[in-house]
Amino acid sequence: MSDSASTNSPLAYRIVIGLEVHVQLKTETKLFCRCSTRFGQSPNTQVCPVCLGLPGSLPVLNLHAIELAARAGEALHCELASFTKWDRKNYFYPDLPKGYQTSQFDLPICVGGYLDIPIRVPSDNAADAATLSENMVKRIRLVRAHLEEDAGKSMHDERAGRADTRIDLNRAGTPLLEIVSEPDLSSAEEAKDYLTELRLIMVYLGISDGNMQEGSLRADANVNLHIERDGKTIPTPIVEIKNLNSFRSVERAIDYEVERQYREFLRTGLAMGQSPKQTRGWDDVLGQTDLQREKEEAADYRYFPCPDLVPVQLTEQQREAAKHESQFTPDRYRNVLLHTHAVKETDAEILIQQGRDVVDYFLEMVRAGATPKRASAWMLQDVLRHLNDQRVPIDRYPIAAPKLAELLMAIEQGKVDTSQAKQALAKILDDPSIGVAAAIESLGIVRVDVSEMETLCRELLAENPDVVDKVKAGNTKAVAALVGQAKKRNRNADPRVLQEICLKMIASM
Amino acid sequence: MSATFSRVNGPSELDRLISEKSCVRIACRYPISHARQFAGSGMHKGLSRAATFPYSLSMFDTRLSLRTLRESIANRSVSCREIAEFFLARIEKHNAAINAIVAIDPEIAIEAAKAIDRRRAQGESLPAMAGIPISVKDILCTRQGTTTCGSKMLAKYQSPFDAHLVSRLYESGAVLMGKTNLDEFAMGGSTENSIFGPSRNPWDVARTCGGSSGGSAAAVAAGLSPASIGTDTGGSIRQPAAFCGVCGIKPTYGRVSRYGLIAYGSSLDVAGAFAHTVEDLALVLASIAGHDPRDSTSLPDPVPNYAEEIHQTPTSLRIGVVREHLEDDGLDSELRDALQASIETYKRLGASIIDVSLPHSKYCIPTYYIIAPCEASSNLSRYDGAHYGFRAEPAPNTSGLSPLESMYENTRSQGFGAEVRRRILLGTYALSAGYYDAYYLKALKVRRLIRKDYDAAFEKVDILLGPTTPRPAFKLGEKINDPVQLYLEDLFTVGANLAGIPALSMPIGHTRAGLPLGMQLQAPPLRESTLLAAGHWYQQQTSYIPSIPPAFAASST
Numbered sequence A: 001m002s003d004s005a006s007t008n009s010p011l012a013y014r015i016v017i018g019l020e021v022h023v024q025l026k027t028e029t030k031l032f033c034r035c036s037t038r039f040g041q042s043p044n045t046q047v048c049p050v051c052l053g054l055p056g057s058l059p060v061l062n063l064h065a066i067e068l069a070a071r072a073g074e075a076l077h078c079e080l081a082s083f084t085k086w087d088r089k090n091y092f093y094p095d096l097p098k099g100y101q102t103s104q105f106d107l108p109i110c111v112g113g114y115l116d117i118p119i120r121v122p123s124d125n126a127a128d129a130a131t132l133s134e135n136m137v138k139r140i141r142l143v144r145a146h147l148e149e150d151a152g153k154s155m156h157d158e159r160a161g162r163a164d165t166r167i168d169l170n171r172a173g174t175p176l177l178e179i180v181s182e183p184d185l186s187s188a189e190e191a192k193d194y195l196t197e198l199r200l201i202m203v204y205l206g207i208s209d210g211n212m213q214e215g216s217l218r219a220d221a222n223v224n225l226h227i228e229r230d231g232k233t234i235p236t237p238i239v240e241i242k243n244l245n246s247f248r249s250v251e252r253a254i255d256y257e258v259e260r261q262y263r264e265f266l267r268t269g270l271a272m273g274q275s276p277k278q279t280r281g282w283d284d285v286l287g288q289t290d291l292q293r294e295k296e297e298a299a300d301y302r303y304f305p306c307p308d309l310v311p312v313q314l315t316e317q318q319r320e321a322a323k324h325e326s327q328f329t330p331d332r333y334r335n336v337l338l339h340t341h342a343v344k345e346t347d348a349e350i351l352i353q354q355g356r357d358v359v360d361y362f363l364e365m366v367r368a369g370a371t372p373k374r375a376s377a378w379m380l381q382d383v384l385r386h387l388n389d390q391r392v393p394i395d396r397y398p399i400a401a402p403k404l405a406e407l408l409m410a411i412e413q414g415k416v417d418t419s420q421a422k423q424a425l426a427k428i429l430d431d432p433s434i435g436v437a438a439a440i441e442s443l444g445i446v447r448v449d450v451s452e453m454e455t456l457c458r459e460l461l462a463e464n465p466d467v468v469d470k471v472k473a474g475n476t477k478a479v480a481a482l483v484g485q486a487k488k489r490n491r492n493a494d495p496r497v498l499q500e501i502c503l504k505m506i507a508s509m
Numbered sequence B: 001m002s003a004t005f006s007r008v009n010g011p012s013e014l015d016r017l018i019s020e021k022s023c024v025r026i027a028c029r030y031p032i033s034h035a036r037q038f039a040g041s042g043m044h045k046g047l048s049r050a051a052t053f054p055y056s057l058s059m060f061d062t063r064l065s066l067r068t069l070r071e072s073i074a075n076r077s078v079s080c081r082e083i084a085e086f087f088l089a090r091i092e093k094h095n096a097a098i099n100a101i102v103a104i105d106p107e108i109a110i111e112a113a114k115a116i117d118r119r120r121a122q123g124e125s126l127p128a129m130a131g132i133p134i135s136v137k138d139i140l141c142t143r144q145g146t147t148t149c150g151s152k153m154l155a156k157y158q159s160p161f162d163a164h165l166v167s168r169l170y171e172s173g174a175v176l177m178g179k180t181n182l183d184e185f186a187m188g189g190s191t192e193n194s195i196f197g198p199s200r201n202p203w204d205v206a207r208t209c210g211g212s213s214g215g216s217a218a219a220v221a222a223g224l225s226p227a228s229i230g231t232d233t234g235g236s237i238r239q240p241a242a243f244c245g246v247c248g249i250k251p252t253y254g255r256v257s258r259y260g261l262i263a264y265g266s267s268l269d270v271a272g273a274f275a276h277t278v279e280d281l282a283l284v285l286a287s288i289a290g291h292d293p294r295d296s297t298s299l300p301d302p303v304p305n306y307a308e309e310i311h312q313t314p315t316s317l318r319i320g321v322v323r324e325h326l327e328d329d330g331l332d333s334e335l336r337d338a339l340q341a342s343i344e345t346y347k348r349l350g351a352s353i354i355d356v357s358l359p360h361s362k363y364c365i366p367t368y369y370i371i372a373p374c375e376a377s378s379n380l381s382r383y384d385g386a387h388y389g390f391r392a393e394p395a396p397n398t399s400g401l402s403p404l405e406s407m408y409e410n411t412r413s414q415g416f417g418a419e420v421r422r423r424i425l426l427g428t429y430a431l432s433a434g435y436y437d438a439y440y441l442k443a444l445k446v447r448r449l450i451r452k453d454y455d456a457a458f459e460k461v462d463i464l465l466g467p468t469t470p471r472p473a474f475k476l477g478e479k480i481n482d483p484v485q486l487y488l489e490d491l492f493t494v495g496a497n498l499a500g501i502p503a504l505s506m507p508i509g510h511t512r513a514g515l516p517l518g519m520q521l522q523a524p525p526l527r528e529s530t531l532l533a534a535g536h537w538y539q540q541q542t543s544y545i546p547s548i549p550p551a552f553a554a555s556s557t
């Protein structure tokens, strides 16, 4: 990014990005009441006096949200606060029925921590060198992660002649974990990588469903440039881009914003502190950011401790549970695939990105006896394709992992060749009730006896002296010419076994 | 945005959901309409039928206490319906003079009383408050009728749920008989800040009944309710109790659930009771105290059997007298004399009197008037016209404001009275960036010092004794334009709220002009039993007989 931009201009710059990600926690009920968090219900059907903010109602903490936040904290290497409290963030907006949001201000549940992302661009900047670890990952430091309740949804009705806004409070009170990074990201790609890995962790650990379309993961990006001019580094005013709710919009919005800030700097020369901090919204259709708010000072939210809630102290038991539950990160699975099973890196990453269930399916196949190499190949070529075509998750794949492993082992054992195995797979997918052996048999594949094969080979070699000569001259591949003839005489002949026997016979001639 | 649109089921529902205004109106699952309206504003319409009373008029005085009412119900000398009709008739006759009760549904009350009678007839063993009429401050949510907080903002608001303590009262068999007047959102000490107009003191209708739970105190004092529920954030139960010559208890913070108590100062608010005798307070408190999982600040400690523990004679009682309070320059001399006499009484009964000091008590008022408004400024943010309650139109020319902002501004400036707006502004200011540390944070620190004062005092004594208010009831209108003077009325009461400790006020006589005088007792957290026993002991030993102001006496029924 910086390279291409700087070639267009005489000024070099570095991009500085910090992300604030709102992760919707996978709790059955809301943060402070017992209403369901289910997505997509009719407006205002999942509400009660508490999340409607009716007079006299009081919040009661959902402890599951604390557990999930602690689990996230452990996975992100944060320090879990021994004492955490609730604060009110006061502002008026129609989708905020109490006139304040219950959040955490100065004592968040998670402090510090980091997330490693793959290195995209080897950095020549000395300041960045420290952030490189030996695994060729870039460490993105976290400031904090805190719990808060979501607001409702405003729906602006712009049908002809109307200027109405309707409010759906189903989402009001849904638990969010806001994860704030240090400004350690230096490109749109890195921001996307960070978000991708963060989402994967949340999904692997059951902290969030990670469904971006449903808003389970929403990011705000703080972006500015450090421009080199006249031997000085000049930071441009920081811009906050709000509500980026897809990986692609994060990437596009940052790219756009970098260009815009650069042009703006060339035009005005204004540095950080010389012009107000802006909040801009990303317009996905027009592909641009628009000014939403421009303020000299940050809005005054008049934070103060919520007198309706008691502070939370994590018990040793809760900490232990969080530690235990946070083990199964994508990175841990990645290590198993790469180092224990030697899966090719690109293949491993595809499996990892599919989620924990898919990786578990693969591991189960391997445990059942399939070779990792063949298992991963079949996962990528057959299983994932099926899931994709049928739009179903792995738990609805009709064949259990041990059964698929059995089919792959039939290949290893020479009972079938790959194309036969694929036919058998198709049979089983058609009727999942039939077993592997039955499927193979139904294809008419009968294992040919070794002595029968030897007889066949002897005949073929006698009839094809030219092939024998070629092989003897070192062209072992010439033996493949015999396969077609063999198949004509015995369609069950395994080409691999046939070639093996022929080569052996030629060698001893 | 279009994706979210499609989730509304078709245009007709859409139209139903959208108000014609340029702002918002939600449709919610809580059909506000299912709460039953009180029969008009029943108060002013009058009862539909003339009740006939089986009582000789002189019987009334003996029926003042809940104990005698319960005995009468138990020995079947009277039906619950007759009791209900009796008090309804008194309300009908006398309420106009004092404006204590602002809403009532006589039919529902009589039906409830008849239901208790039926249970009694079937030989059911009845709960503690069975058939007892009780009024409730109009800041406590009731499904029945409106819950207004005395504010234009909630003038038509109907709560979809009952406050926890209201449910508890129903469970204990009490008959809800009226919502009582109050200062708007409990902000005030004279019940003058109410859309219903001021309540008046039954002992002198030109004077205030105190506040903010003034309607409850006046209703009990005038014999319109044998007991009433109020709330106390800075003295709002004890001060009106003192002014009206009745007993009032503010329990330990968290002892009674705040669920359904519409918040003013959440860290200070607590509901409590008014009655004629301390013994009656014990009965009412027992029926509303206890843990409620819906209130995170509710205390899990088991509730003692107050009605029993009250009879434990506290012979070796150590009573602390707060010098700062008794020697306060502003203390009325007749009140000081009455307090001295009470101290002598306790001494004579064998209690030891010990001087104690609460050195930080002079900071109570400023501390309270930071913390309460700060919390109020946030608690009252929800009244913005968007979702329920009063809504004003945006100004036609909203220069610099969006229509939404203009709607907010108009709604909140027209919907709230002056005192509420004043406290919201105070709190907003004190919480603002740059002022937070100097005001709110400092107030929290001082609050801790005030608590420590109490802790230290309670190492030496069992209870504290002193005045409830500096003076007896002042005249209506006397202080309404001088908020600081009015704030200073809370001098002796706010300490208990800041420290979260229980306190009660009880009558100790009258001035020569006939105005009631009140004494305040305070005890350590959760020592309501000590407090009640000390008060009950005093009333027993002095043969206390509750009195009714002459104009409201039974003979004038």
Ligand SMILES: [Zn+2]
Pocket: A030, A033, A034, A035, A046, A047, A048, A049, A050, A051, A052, A173
């Ligand atoms: Zn709810």
